[in-house]
Amino acid sequence: MFKYTYNTLVYGAEPIELGIERVASAGYDGVEFVGEPADADATAIAAALDSNGVRASSIVSIYTPERDIVSSTASVRSAAIDYVKANIDYGQLLGADVVTFTPTACMKISPEAPIDQEWDWAVAAATELANYALGAGLQLVLEPWNRYETYLITRTAQAIRFIDEVGSPNLGYMADTFHMSIEETDIAQSIRGAGSRLSHVHLADSNRAAPGIGHIDFDPILQAIADVNYTGWISYELLPAAGDVWGVLSGAGAPEFKDPYTRSAIAHTKEIVARLGLE
Numbered sequence: 001m002f003k004y005t006y007n008t009l010v011y012g013a014e015p016i017e018l019g020i021e022r023v024a025s026a027g028y029d030g031v032e033f034v035g036e037p038a039d040a041d042a043t044a045i046a047a048a049l050d051s052n053g054v055r056a057s058s059i060v061s062i063y064t065p066e067r068d069i070v071s072s073t074a075s076v077r078s079a080a081i082d083y084v085k086a087n088i089d090y091g092q093l094l095g096a097d098v099v100t101f102t103p104t105a106c107m108k109i110s111p112e113a114p115i116d117q118e119w120d121w122a123v124a125a126a127t128e129l130a131n132y133a134l135g136a137g138l139q140l141v142l143e144p145w146n147r148y149e150t151y152l153i154t155r156t157a158q159a160i161r162f163i164d165e166v167g168s169p170n171l172g173y174m175a176d177t178f179h180m181s182i183e184e185t186d187i188a189q190s191i192r193g194a195g196s197r198l199s200h201v202h203l204a205d206s207n208r209a210a211p212g213i214g215h216i217d218f219d220p221i222l223q224a225i226a227d228v229n230y231t232g233w234i235s236y237e238l239l240p241a242a243g244d245v246w247g248v249l250s251g252a253g254a255p256e257f258k259d260p261y262t263r264s265a266i267a268h269t270k271e272i273v274a275r276l277g278l279e
Contacts, residue, residue: 001226001279004266005030005057007202007237010257012249016040017048026263030057032235035083035099037090046094056094057233058200059087061101068105069125070152072112077121084129084140092136098200098233099133100143100174101126104150111151118152123166130168141174141200146182155183156190163197172199175225176237181206181216188224198230202237203269210238210261212268219272226278236265 006028008019016033023031031054033040049055063069067080087099103122111118126142133140142163144153153159159173173194177187184190191198203221205214212218225234238261239245240254248254273279 001231002234002273003029003057003232004269005032005233005235006262006265007032007034007060007235009034009060010238010240010249010254010261016045020045020048020052020054022259022262024052024054026259027266028054030055030233032056032058032060032233032237033090033094033096035059035061035087035090037086040090042090042093049094056091056096058096058098058100058235059091059094060237061087061099063102063105065105065108068108069101069103070111070113070118070121071105077125081125081128084125085132088129088133088136088138088140091138096138098139098141100200101129101140101171102143102145102150103152106145106149109148109151115152119162122152123162126162126166126171127168130166130171134168134170139170139172139199141172143174143176143200143202144179144183145176146179148182149179154179156180156194160194160197173197174200174202176202176204177211177216177218177221178202178204178206178208178237181214187216188220191221191224192228195228198225198228198232200232201225201230201234203234203265204236204238207241208239209241209257210236210265210268212264213261218269219276222269222272222278223276226276234269236261238265
C-alpha cells in the first residue's frame with residue numbers, strides 16, 4: 001500500500017552511494033535526498049539508485065537565512081525561489097516525485113515584516129513554484145514545522161488554509177509526526193482533516209528518533225493515513241537529540257541512526273501496518 005523511503009541527511013558526510021546501499025539493503029523502495037543540488041553528482045546518484053534497485057522519492061529543501069521565502073530583502077526572496085527551482089530540477093533529473101516547501105528559514109522564529117505581507121509573499125512564491133514543479137512532473141508539498149523552528153505555518157489547519165488560498169492542485173500537504181507531536185492536539189485527527197491534500201509523510205518519534213524509540217503511538221496515525229486513502233511515500237527524516245545536529249552528524253556522528261534506526265524504522269511501521277490490516 002505504502003512506499004517506504006529514508007532520508008540520507010542523518011548519514012552525515014559519508015559517501016551518498018553508501019547511504020543508498022544501506023537504505024536499499026534495509027528493504028526500502030526509495031531514497032530521500034537533501035536539497036543541495038550544487039553539491040551533488042546527479043549522474044552518479046542515479047547510477048547508484050539503479051544498481052541498488054531503488055528510486056529517488058523526494059528532495060527535502062533546506063532553508064537558511066540566505067534562502068528565506070519571506071525575507072524582507074527582495075534579493076533573498078528571489079534566491080530562495082531559485083533554490084527551490086534548482087531542487088525541482090534536481091528531482092526531475094533523479095526521477096523523484098516530491099519536493100518540500102516551507103516559507104521561512106529554519107530556526108527563524110520571528111517575522112521581519114507584517115505577517116500579512118509575509119503570508120502574501122509565501123502564497124505568491126508557492127504559486128510560482130507549484131506551477132514550475134508541475135512542468136517538471138513533480139509535486140510541491142508544504143511542510144509545517146514546530147514553533148522552535150518557524151512561526152508562520154506550524155499547524156495543519158494553517159497549512160490547509162495556505163494550500164487552499166494558493167489553489168494549485170500541485171501543492172499538497174506534508175505531515176511530519178515529530179513537528180506534529182509538539183503542535184497538534186491529535187495527530188491522527190489532523191491528518192484526517194488534511195484529507196486528500198496529504199501528499200507526503202515523515203514519520204519520526206517524539207525525540208526525532210526512529211518510530212518506536214519515543215512515546216508517539218503510531219497505530220492511530222497510520223490508520224488515519226490509510227483512512228484518507230494515502231498511497232504515497234512514507235519517509236523517515238530522523239535527527240539526533242542535539243541543539244547542533246549538524247555538528248553531531250559531521251563529527252563523530254550518531255551511529256544508531258545508521259543501520260540500527262534505518263532498519264528498525266521500517267520494521268516498526270510495517271509491523272503496525274500488518275497488525276492493523278492496512279496492507
